Amino acid sequence: MTIAIQDTAVRSPANVALHGRIAKYGLLGLALLAYPLMASDFWIVQIGAQTLFMGTIALSLMWLGGYGGMVSLAQLTFAGVAAYMVAVFGVSNRPDISLGWEWWAAIPVALLIATAFATITGMLAARTEGIYTIMITLAIAVAFSLFCRQNYAIFNGFAGFAGLKPPSLFGLDLRAPLPFYYLSLAFAAASYVGVVYVTRSTFGLALQAVRDNPRRMRAIGFNVYAHRVAAYAMSGLLAAVGGLLLAWFNGRISPGTIAAGPCINTLVMAVLGGMVHPIGPYVGALVFILLQNFAIDLIDPERFNLVIGVAFLIIVLASPDGLVGLWQRMTRRRPEGGSSQR
Amino acid sequence: MQRAERLKSVASSNALELSGVSRVFGALVAVDNVTFSVTAGERRAILGSNGAGKTTLFNTITGDFPPSNGRIRFFGEDITELPPYERIRRGLRRTYQNSQLFRGLPVLDNLYLAVRGVGRRRMSLLRPGEDHPARVAAQQLAHAIHLEDVADRPVSELSHGQQRQLEIGMALAGAPRFILFDEPAAGLSPAERRELVDILKALPTHIGFIIIEHDLAVALQVAETVTVMHQGRVFKHGLPADIETDPEVQRIYLGGRHG
Numbered sequence: 001m002t003i004a005i006q007d008t009a010v011r012s013p014a015n016v017a018l019h020g021r022i023a024k025y026g027l028l029g030l031a032l033l034a035y036p037l038m039a040s041d042f043w044i045v046q047i048g049a050q051t052l053f054m055g056t057i058a059l060s061l062m063w064l065g066g067y068g069g070m071v072s073l074a075q076l077t078f079a080g081v082a083a084y085m086v087a088v089f090g091v092s093n094r095p096d097i098s099l100g101w102e103w104w105a106a107i108p109v110a111l112l113i114a115t116a117f118a119t120i121t122g123m124l125a126a127r128t129e130g131i132y133t134i135m136i137t138l139a140i141a142v143a144f145s146l147f148c149r150q151n152y153a154i155f156n157g158f159a160g161f162a163g164l165k166p167p168s169l170f171g172l173d174l175r176a177p178l179p180f181y182y183l184s185l186a187f188a189a190a191s192y193v194g195v196v197y198v199t200r201s202t203f204g205l206a207l208q209a210v211r212d213n214p215r216r217m218r219a220i221g222f223n224v225y226a227h228r229v230a231a232y233a234m235s236g237l238l239a240a241v242g243g244l245l246l247a248w249f250n251g252r253i254s255p256g257t258i259a260a261g262p263c264i265n266t267l268v269m270a271v272l273g274g275m276v277h278p279i280g281p282y283v284g285a286l287v288f289i290l291l292q293n294f295a296i297d298l299i300d301p302e303r304f305n306l307v308i309g310v311a312f313l314i315i316v317l318a319s320p321d322g323l324v325g326l327w328q329r330m331t332r333r334r335p336e337g338g339s340s341q342r
Numbered sequence: 343m344q345r346a347e348r349l350k351s352v353a354s355s356n357a358l359e360l361s362g363v364s365r366v367f368g369a370l371v372a373v374d375n376v377t378f379s380v381t382a383g384e385r386r387a388i389l390g391s392n393g394a395g396k397t398t399l400f401n402t403i404t405g406d407f408p409p410s411n412g413r414i415r416f417f418g419e420d421i422t423e424l425p426p427y428e429r430i431r432r433g434l435r436r437t438y439q440n441s442q443l444f445r446g447l448p449v450l451d452n453l454y455l456a457v458r459g460v461g462r463r464r465m466s467l468l469r470p471g472e473d474h475p476a477r478v479a480a481q482q483l484a485h486a487i488h489l490e491d492v493a494d495r496p497v498s499e500l501s502h503g504q505q506r507q508l509e510i511g512m513a514l515a516g517a518p519r520f521i522l523f524d525e526p527a528a529g530l531s532p533a534e535r536r537e538l539v540d541i542l543k544a545l546p547t548h549i550g551f552i553i554i555e556h557d558l559a560v561a562l563q564v565a566e567t568v569t570v571m572h573q574g575r576v577f578k579h580g581l582p583a584d585i586e587t588d589p590e591v592q593r594i595y596l597g598g599r600h601g
Binding site for chain 1: 404405406425426427430435436442443444445446447451452455456458459460463464465466467468469470512
């Protein structure tokens with residue numbers, strides 16, 4: 001009896017779905033790898049690479065918001081902390097401030113400090129719920145941006161740092177379009193796979209359970225607060241990875257990059273794509289960056305916010321769980337429609 | 343002094359001791375100076391009309407709301423100041439009157455988390471294999487609460503009765519020593535009630551519990567002793583047969599239905 005059950009399990013729908021998923025990911029992976037071969041430098045870097053690292057920053061929000069039920073506006077701030085720290089500890093145009101460490105020392109320290117910053121933010125924000133979480137993280141984001149603008153000793157004030165570039169590995173210039181694209185792709189793929197894996201880990205399941213019912217989580221022995229703070233720490237590391245690439249892409253970091261407006265854009269990307277699946281933030285980032293680059297052709301460049309605002313409203317009104325949610329509903333085969341995760 | 347405390351705890355065979363427990367919400371005294379104890383392995387029913395303070399009493403015991411006054415001991419240890427999850431890790435469990443489940447997750451993941459919650463490495467970043475001890479324990483729990491057929495379905499797709507069964511399964515995970523059942527039969531059909539009584543009677547004898555239940559038939563089938571609460575206080579305590587026929591209890595609790 002038991003054997004018969006196990007035998008059918010091998011060919012169960014779940015397994016067929018698994019094979020389908022592997023095929024889908026294989027195709028997507030190949031397409032992303034081959035993309036630079038048929039695109040211009042503008043499309044490789046400005047659209048391609050930027051989508052990949054902004055998507056990773058938005059992914060850090062999707063992880064926190066979609067799985068943890070905590071909407072944070074400080075994700076770009078965590079990215080900014082990493083960017084500032086790699087400038088402070090590494091090499092920049094301000095050798096009087098920068099410590100000039102080698103990349104292999106500066107990068108881990110930058111990631112560590114950004115993660116610590118996110119953890120401390122989490123310790124404050126995880127005590128709140130809903131709208132208050134949004135407000136406290138926005139306050140932290142604005143405060144950090146203003147602090148960077150006014151502090152010249154460490155953050156070099158309004159100008160920030162320029163001359164930031166990725167390390168040269170084996171004589172390869174990682175700032176050149178093709179290497180930078182593949183670097184962004186590697187970081188994005190690692191972040192994406194990491195989130196997908198952790199989602200089904202004990203920690204990831206527990207986080208979703210905290211989102212669904214924190215009270216029950218306490219009643220089965222979990223320290224809900226510690227779980228939320230740990231989720232912030234992980235989101236901080238993800239955002240920091242994106243932040244390094246952001247700094248190298250711009251070649252600089254300054255308070256304007258992490259001001260309130262850009263912080264909210266991260267939320268727009270995550271919601272546009274959909275907070276229901278880790279691919280959502282990347283889809284959202286792609287749409288956002290395409291609009292940002294081509295709104296000039298559609299309408300006055302000063303009116304970009306109008307374009308993105310209208311696009312955002314249309315998508316969110318048509319599908320509260322974003323483009324990925326829309327896609328899931330259109331392609332779902334089961335007639336009963338299954339259950340929404342939220 | 344500490345040594346004396348410890349000796350006292352060893353000597354005590356009480357699973358749960360409440361002394362002078364009160365809980366006040368503003369001007370409302372929901373639980374008023376409640377003192378009683380339940381021995382290890384004992385099965386106690388708490389009866390009382392709506393608003394008698396039964397669920398609030400549970401909430402003070404589990405730490406959902408700490409008591410305003412009084413002390414609570416669990417197997418001799420004072421747990422009054424402990425956060426809820428620390429009480430759970432010591433073997434205390436509860437179910438809720440309104441199911442409190444993880445609706446987005448499948449049945450098996452709900453049970454798996456309940457098993458992991460009292461174990462080690464709760465923040466593991468690794469995916470558990472199907473042969474992981476906690477996974478296996480979750481499977482066994484699904485069997486024990488008669489839900490193995492729907493183990494892979496999300497909770498949001500379960501019937502009310504199935505959700506009530508899962509609610510009990512969540513409390514049985516990870517070696518409980520004492521369980522608080524809050525109206526487990528609420529909203530169940532007669533057939534489902536019989537299934538519930540079977541599940542409760544099949545619990546290992548070392549596991550004691552307190553059950554809040556409006557259905558007297560269910561309560562008196564599974565309980566050895568009965569405490570009646572009224573307006574936040576302990577009103578009467580005794581054996582099921584005595585309580586059932588007590589005229590005062592009938593007056594306040596049964597509202598003359600049986601009279």
